[in-house]
Amino acid sequence: MKITFPHLGNVCFAAKALFNELGIECVVPPPNNKEALEIGTLYSPEEICLPFKIMIGNYIKSIEEGADTIIITGSCGPCRFGEYCELQMNILKKLNKKVDFIVMDVPSDIGIKEMFSRIGKISHSSSKSKKEKIKALYKALKIINMIDDIEADAHYIAGYEKNTGEAKRFLNKCKRDAINSKSADEMINILTEYKRKINSVEIDKQKKPLKIAIIGEIYTIIEPFSNFYIEDKLMDYGVSTKRTLSPSWWVKNTALSPLRINSLDIKKASKEYLPLCIGGHARECIGEAVIAKNEGFDGAIQIFPMGCMPEIVSKAILPTVSKDLNMPIMSLIVDEMTGEAGYLTRIEAFIDLLERRRKSVLFRS
Amino acid sequence: MKIGILASLLYYKYQSFINNFFYELGCEIISSGETNKRILDDGVKYCVDEACLPIKVFHGHVYSLRKKSDMIFIPRIMRLHKNEFICPKFCGLPEMIKNSIPDLPPMIQDTLYADSKDGLKNWAFSIGEKITNDKIKIENAFSISLKKQIESKKGIKDKNYKINVALAGHPYNIYDDFLNMNVVKKLNRLNVGVMTEEKLNEEYINRQVLKLYKKPFWTFARYTYGFTSYLAENKLVDGIVYISSFACGIDSVVIELIKDRIGSFPFLILKIDEHTGEAGFDTRIEAFADMLERRKAIEDNISASW
Numbered sequence: 282m283k284i285t286f287p288h289l290g291n292v293c294f295a296a297k298a299l300f301n302e303l304g305i306e307c308v309v310p311p312p313n314n315k316e317a318l319e320i321g322t323l324y325s326p327e328e329i330c331l332p333f334k335i336m337i338g339n340y341i342k343s344i345e346e347g348a349d350t351i352i353i354t355g356s357c358g359p360c361r362f363g364e365y366c367e368l369q370m371n372i373l374k375k376l377n378k379k380v381d382f383i384v385m386d387v388p389s390d391i392g393i394k395e396m397f398s399r400i401g402k403i404s405h406s407s408s409k410s411k412k413e414k415i416k417a418l419y420k421a422l423k424i425i426n427m428i429d430d431i432e433a434d435a436h437y438i439a440g441y442e443k444n445t446g447e448a449k450r451f452l453n454k455c456k457r458d459a460i461n462s463k464s465a466d467e468m469i470n471i472l473t474e475y476k477r478k479i480n481s482v483e484i485d486k487q488k489k490p491l492k493i494a495i496i497g498e499i500y501t502i503i504e505p506f507s508n509f510y511i512e513d514k515l516m517d518y519g520v521s522t523k524r525t526l527s528p529s530w531w532v533k534n535t536a537l538s539p540l541r542i543n544s545l546d547i548k549k550a551s552k553e554y555l556p557l558c559i560g561g562h563a564r565e566c567i568g569e570a571v572i573a574k575n576e577g578f579d580g581a582i583q584i585f586p587m588g589c590m591p592e593i594v595s596k597a598i599l600p601t602v603s604k605d606l607n608m609p610i611m612s613l614i615v616d617e618m619t620g621e622a623g624y625l626t627r628i629e630a631f632i633d634l635l636e637r638r639r640k641s642v643l644f645r646s
Numbered sequence: 647m648k649i650g651i652l653a654s655l656l657y658y659k660y661q662s663f664i665n666n667f668f669y670e671l672g673c674e675i676i677s678s679g680e681t682n683k684r685i686l687d688d689g690v691k692y693c694v695d696e697a698c699l700p701i702k703v704f705h706g707h708v709y710s711l712r713k714k715s716d717m718i719f720i721p722r723i724m725r726l727h728k729n730e731f732i733c734p735k736f737c738g739l740p741e742m743i744k745n746s747i748p749d750l751p752p753m754i755q756d757t758l759y760a761d762s763k764d765g766l767k768n769w770a771f772s773i774g775e776k777i778t779n780d781k782i783k784i785e786n787a788f789s790i791s792l793k794k795q796i797e798s799k800k801g802i803k804d805k806n807y808k809i810n811v812a813l814a815g816h817p818y819n820i821y822d823d824f825l826n827m828n829v830v831k832k833l834n835r836l837n838v839g840v841m842t843e844e845k846l847n848e849e850y851i852n853r854q855v856l857k858l859y860k861k862p863f864w865t866f867a868r869y870t871y872g873f874t875s876y877l878a879e880n881k882l883v884d885g886i887v888y889i890s891s892f893a894c895g896i897d898s899v900v901i902e903l904i905k906d907r908i909g910s911f912p913f914l915i916l917k918i919d920e921h922t923g924e925a926g927f928d929t930r931i932e933a934f935a936d937m938l939e940r941r942k943a944i945e946d947n948i949s950a951s952w
């Protein structure tokens with residue numbers, strides 16, 4: 282068995298480490314790029330949402346490198362993500378690609394037995410002992426938490442650093458070194474080292490950088506290629522950003538949700554505007570906007586793929602949130618046709634707007 | 647009390663229940679009436695750009711009623727069947743409306759999980775109690791309207807046409823004649839008869855779905871997929887006409903599933919949005935009807951020569 286998986290931000294670090302430790306061969310697809318998108322667009326239904334297309338691109342590149350098993354997480358509605366697996370299987374079958382899919386649905390939908398049998402498929406091809414397997418899983422979780430933390434720190438520090446670009450440089454180097462590491466332990470060491478480095482970036486506490494929250498559909502905000510590397514760009518502009526949704530957040534949220542104690546702060550914050558879960562992460566989107574305001578952020582940017590059903594609902598609500606909170610919120614919609622130039626202009630214009638608002642406040646007081 | 651009822655979206659499926667329920671409660675029902683150009687234009691103006699046409703039209707219906715009623719009925723429909731969903735946009739409908747249309751009267755927006763009779767009943771009571779204190783009256787209204795709903799005749803099954811198609815799509819796309827530009831009449835005029843999913847026993851529909859790797863978790867998907875694939879596989883119709891709106895997330899999946907299942911069976915997908923021109927729409931229907939006719943002629947010839 283040679284496993285592969287679609288990209289979702291930093292998941293590739295944890296997945297690589299996990300399969301290494303389990304002694305299962307694994308292909309990490311090339312980082313998302315134009316090629317993946319082009320391949321995906323070619324073979325996918327036209328009106329399906331962007332994440333689907335890029336994922337198809339990932340599979341095909343990995344299959345070229347010998348992958349024969351694809352592992353993805355599932356869900357059972359109400360959003361399209363839960364239907365991805367079936368369509369993707371059909372597409373690959375038609376292309377004559379012989380691959381197995383292992384779909385990690387939540388046990389409440391497929392039954393605990395089916396869940397174990399699916400996990401069993403992976404587990405059996407590992408020759409490690411049970412204890413080692415658990416250890417591997419533990420390390421993978423540790424890695425995803427660490428890398429997400431480092432990234433979040435870098436995004437925040439970028440607004441305060443004395444030497445512009447330092448945080449970004451460390452972050453990029455950290456990712457490069459980590460993905461090239463030979464074992465989970467080595468990766469953990471590298472991450473520990475960079476965590477220290479990023480936190481010792483010289484900062485100017487007097488600075489009052491703009492702060493922007495990144496909210497919206499989970500894939501397009503986590504996967505930098507799909508949002509034209511917006512967080513990198515904001516780092517270049519010296520803007521501090523925060524994004525709550527991340528793979529490690531997702532793990533925690535999914536683990537806690539059967540107990541209904543997941544993301545309590547978000548649920549509380551969104552209550553007034555969207556009191557229940559409608560699918561995707563629409564409620565999180567609204568809740569995070571409210572939390573951002575409470576934390577003194579200057580604005581929020583919502584990103585979602587064209588046609589994304591839950592985020593269209595949030596987009597209808599956000600103008601009210603923005604007015605009530607007196608905080609600008611911009612919506613960016615991405616698909617395979619989005620032109621980078623127009624997109625960047627909008628981001629710049631938004632930063633200008635936030636800066637002007639700051640000045641006028643200073644001026645008035 | 648004047649209660650505003652929107653003749654849009656799932657009203658097309660549950661109008662018997664809705665109308666009778668409020669009537670029995672003693673309300674005066676103000677209907678937004680059939681969709682028209684005005685309603686469409688207002689809908690497009692007030693709704694978020696990215697939404698699908700049916701949701702935009704719904705906004706137009708609400709807008710047309712906002713000064714005419716004391717309360718507007720916009721339930722949040724989460725679920726119609728066990729373990730299934732409808733569409734995220736239905737779940738967030740009251741919020742979309744509230745945040746898009748100014749100066750609205752109070753809304754009745756109770757959340758409905760219709761997958762059990764108790765769920766339905768609780769929902770009906772929480773609405774009824776906003777209108778009257780008389781529990782017996784609510785109980786009566788509920789049982790009468792439920793009965794009427796069950797008895798109501800739904801669906802189309804034309805007879806006496808040589809060529810017949812399965813007309814597939816969400817109820818509001820099939821039954822809103824303004825939105826679908828009178829597609830049923832147009833097909834009939836071309837001598838094509840129509841059958842809709844309500845006319846197929848649900849058991850057949852459910853059996854079809856079992857062949858999928860994963861049971862679809864959308865009610866719309868289960869119906870449309872089961873209906874079209876059953877008719878196609880058993881050659882009970884000559885073709886399928888699917889009316890879908892652009893940017894419908896559910897249809898983008900269902901259409902692919904159907905295509906995959908039925909192979910080369912004649913399948914016409916008509917996508918609609920506010921920019922759809924009627925001329926091009928007609929041409930496509932005509933071409934499809936022609937094609938079906940030609941196929942039929944060939945088949946008849948073959949069987950005649952046997």
Ligand code: SF4
Binds near residue numbers: 362
């Ligand atoms: S949340 Fe949006 S992008 Fe994700 S599957 Fe649903 S519609 Fe597609």
Ligand code: SF4
Binds near residue numbers: 698700
């Ligand atoms: S099911 Fe499709 S057409 Fe209906 S509201 Fe949802 S997205 Fe729109």
